[in-house]
Amino acid sequence: KLKPFPDDFLWGASTSAYQVEGAWNTDGKGLSVIDMMNHSTESADFTVASDHYHQFKDDIRLFHELGLKTYRFSIAWTRIIPNGTGEINEQGLQYYEELIDELHRYGIEPIVTLYHFDLPYTLQENGGWENRDTIAAFVNYSRVLFSRLGKKVTYWLTINEQNTLILHPGAVGMPKNGELPSKKSLYQQNHHMLVAQGEVMALCHSMCPQAKIGPALNMTSMYQATSKPEDAIAAHNWETLRGWSFLDLATRGEYNYLLWRYLEERGWQPKIEQGDLKIIKEGNPDFIAINYYSTATISESTGEKSDVMPRAGDQQIMLGEPGVYRPEENPFLDKTKYGWIIDPVGLRLTLRKVYERYSLPILISENGIGAPDQLNDDLTVHDTYRINFIKAHIEQIQQALTDGVEVFGYCPWAAIDVVSTHQGYNKRYGFIYVNRGEFDLMDLKRVKKDSFFWYQKVIESNGAI
Ligand code: BGP
Numbered sequence: 001k002l003k004p005f006p007d008d009f010l011w012g013a014s015t016s017a018y019q020v021e022g023a024w025n026t027d028g029k030g031l032s033v034i035d036m037m038n039h040s041t042e043s044a045d046f047t048v049a050s051d052h053y054h055q056f057k058d059d060i061r062l063f064h065e066l067g068l069k070t071y072r073f074s075i076a077w078t079r080i081i082p083n084g085t086g087e088i089n090e091q092g093l094q095y096y097e098e099l100i101d102e103l104h105r106y107g108i109e110p111i112v113t114l115y116h117f118d119l120p121y122t123l124q125e126n127g128g129w130e131n132r133d134t135i136a137a138f139v140n141y142s143r144v145l146f147s148r149l150g151k152k153v154t155y156w157l158t159i160n161e162q163n164t165l166i167l168h169p170g171a172v173g174m175p176k177n178g179e180l181p182s183k184k185s186l187y188q189q190n191h192h193m194l195v196a197q198g199e200v201m202a203l204c205h206s207m208c209p210q211a212k213i214g215p216a217l218n219m220t221s222m223y224q225a226t227s228k229p230e231d232a233i234a235a236h237n238w239e240t241l242r243g244w245s246f247l248d249l250a251t252r253g254e255y256n257y258l259l260w261r262y263l264e265e266r267g268w269q270p271k272i273e274q275g276d277l278k279i280i281k282e283g284n285p286d287f288i289a290i291n292y293y294s295t296a297t298i299s300e301s302t303g304e305k306s307d308v309m310p311r312a313g314d315q316q317i318m319l320g321e322p323g324v325y326r327p328e329e330n331p332f333l334d335k336t337k338y339g340w341i342i343d344p345v346g347l348r349l350t351l352r353k354v355y356e357r358y359s360l361p362i363l364i365s366e367n368g369i370g371a372p373d374q375l376n377d378d379l380t381v382h383d384t385y386r387i388n389f390i391k392a393h394i395e396q397i398q399q400a401l402t403d404g405v406e407v408f409g410y411c412p413w414a415a416i417d418v419v420s421t422h423q424g425y426n427k428r429y430g431f432i433y434v435n436r437g438e439f440d441l442m443d444l445k446r447v448k449k450d451s452f453f454w455y456q457k458v459i460e461s462n463g464a465i
Contacts (some may be wrong), residue, residue: 003402005463010109012070012410013063013431014162014366016116019418022078023053027091030082032118033128049419050434051444056099058446059416062432066452067459071108071421072365073099074116074160077141084120085137088292094150099151111365111411112153113216114142114200116160117172117421129189130181132273138196143203150208157216157289157365163246164218166190168319171422184268191270194249198283205284211352212286214249216365219243219290221349225299225328231360235298237262238325244357247288251358253281262324287408288354291366292393295333295346301326314372338370338427344392351400351407361406367393368413370427372419373449381433381449390455393465398463412455416446431455 018024018034024047025031036044052059063071077084079092103110115138123134159165165172166186180190197215204213220243224235237258245259301307303323320326333341347367354362369389372383390412397407417430425436425449433447458465 002398005398008344010070011459011464012068012072012409012411013415014411014413015415015418016070016074017076018118020050020416021053022047022049022051026053028082028089029076029092030078031121032078033121033124034118036121046419050416051462057102060102060106062446063108063415066431067456068108069113071103071415072111072413074113076118077115078120080144081141084123085140100149110153111155111157113157113160119409129187129192132192135192135196139199139203142200146204146207150211152243154211156204156211156213158200158213159193160216161173161218161291162193163242167242187263187268188270191272194280197250198280201283201285214285214289216291217246217291219350219354220292220295221346221353222296222298223330225297230300234300234325238296238298248311249280251285252447253277253462270379285360287361287363288358289363289365290354292347292350292364293367294341295343297328297330299328300327336369337372338423342389344396348396348400351405352403355405362407363409363412364407366413368429370429372426373433375433375435377448379447381447383449383451386451387454394458394463394465
C-alpha cells in the first residue's frame with residue numbers, strides 16, 4: 001500500500017534567471033558568461049527569454065492559479081553585483097525583493113538558487129572559478145543576499161549542477177577565449193566552488209538561523225550493461241565520478257578515494273590550500289536538492305577514443321571516458337524527441353541511493369521533458385507526453401516515499417517555457433506556453449498547456465493522480 005504525500009509536501013516548479021528573465025541589460029544588470037556566449041541554436045534569444053523580468057507579476061498570478069506551493073528560481077548575480085565584485089546594484093535587489101514579496105502574497109514558498117550557470121563576465125575575464133578570488137566574490141554576493149532577503153527566504157540552493165559545470169563546461173558556458181578549460185583547470189575550479197559553497201552554507205546558518213541550505217546537483221543512476229564484472233566496475237566508476245564524488249564533498253567534505261585516484265593518475269589534482277578541507281567540511285547542508293532527468297547504462301571501456309561519443313541519445317550527461325566507462329543504449333527505455341532517456345523508475349532508484357548514502361531530506365529541484373510543443377490556433381497546447389512523463393515520475397516519488405525516503409518537494413522543470421540551456425527555444429519544458437513567434441506574433445503571450453490543468457489537479461489533490 002502506498003503512503004500518501006505528506007500534507008506539507010512542496011509541490012512546485014522551477015526556472016533559472018538567464019533562461020526566463022530576459023532584460024539582459026536592464027536596470028543596471030552586468031554581463032554574465034551566458035550573455036557573452038555565442039548561441040548558435042535557432043531562436044535561442046537569451047536577451048528576451050520569456051520576458052519574466054517584466055511580466056513576473058502576471059506569471060506569479062498564473063503560478064498561483066496553477067496551485068504552486070513553492071517556486072524555485074535563481075538570482076542573477078549580475079543584477080545584484082554587476083561586475084561580480086564591488087558595487088551593489090540596488091535595483092537588482094529591489095527586483096528580487098518584490099518578486100519574493102509577490103510570491104509570499106500568494107502563499108508560494110520561494111526556493112532560491114544563488115548561482116545557476118551565469119557567472120559575472122568580469123569574474124570570468126579574471127580567470128573565473130580558477131581564480132581563488134572568485135571564492136570571496138561568491139561569499140560576498142551571498143552575504144548581500146542573506147542580509148537583504150534572509151528573513152524572507154527559507155530554502156536556499158547554492159550552485160546549480162556543479163557537476164554539469166565541471167563535466168560539461170561546453171554545455172553551460174565557461175568560455176576562456178572561446179576555448180574550453182583543461183580538465184586540470186576544471187578540477188581546480190571545482191575545488192574553489194566547493195570552498196565557496198562550504199563558506200556560504202556556514203554563513204547562511206549564522207546569518208539566517210531559520211533558513212535551510214543545500215547543494216543542487218544533477219543526480220541520476222546507472223545500470224551496468226551486462227553481468228560482466230568489468231562492466232560493474234565501469235558502472236561504479238561512472239556513478240562515483242559523475243555523482244557521488246561531488247555529493248561526498250558537498251555533504252561530508254571528503255574527496256572520494258576513486259576520484260582522487262582518477263585525478264592523481266592524470267595529474268589533475270587541485271591545489272588545496274591549508275584550511276580548505278576544514279571549510280568544506282564545516283559547510284553542512286540541511287538537505288540535498290537533485291535535478292533528475294534520466295539514467296545511464298554503462299559498460300567497460302577498453303580505452304578507445306571513440307568511447308567518449310554519446311551512444312544513448314544526445315544528452316551530454318551520457319558522454320563516456322576512455323578507459324573508465326562507456327555509455328550504452330538501454331533497450332528497455334524510450335527517449336524524448338531530443339534523445340534524452342525516459343526513466344521514471346530510475347528516479348525512485350536515485351532517491352533511494354542518495355538517501356541511503358547521506359540520510360538527508362531530498363528536494364527534487366528539476367525533472368521534466370523537453371519537447372517542441374505545438375500551439376494550436378484555438379490557443380491550446382496538447383502536451384499529453386508531458387502529463388505522462390510527470391505522472392510517471394510522481395508515481396515513482398510516491399513509491400520512494402513509501403520505501404521510506406524523505407522527499408519534501410518536487411519542482412519540475414519548468415514553471416513556464418524557458419530557453420533551453422543548449423537547444424534553443426523550440427525545446428520547451430513549461431506548464432505555461434510562451435509565444436515567441438507563432439502566428440507571426442512575437443507577443444510573448446502566455447498560454448496554459450493541458451499539463452497546466454492536469455498539474456493543478458495533482459496539487460489540489462496532494463498527489464492523488
Ligand atoms: C539542467 C539545467 C537547467 C535546464 C535543464 C534542461 O541541467 O539545470 O538549467 O536547462 O537542464 O536542459 P536543456 O535546457 O539543455 O534541455
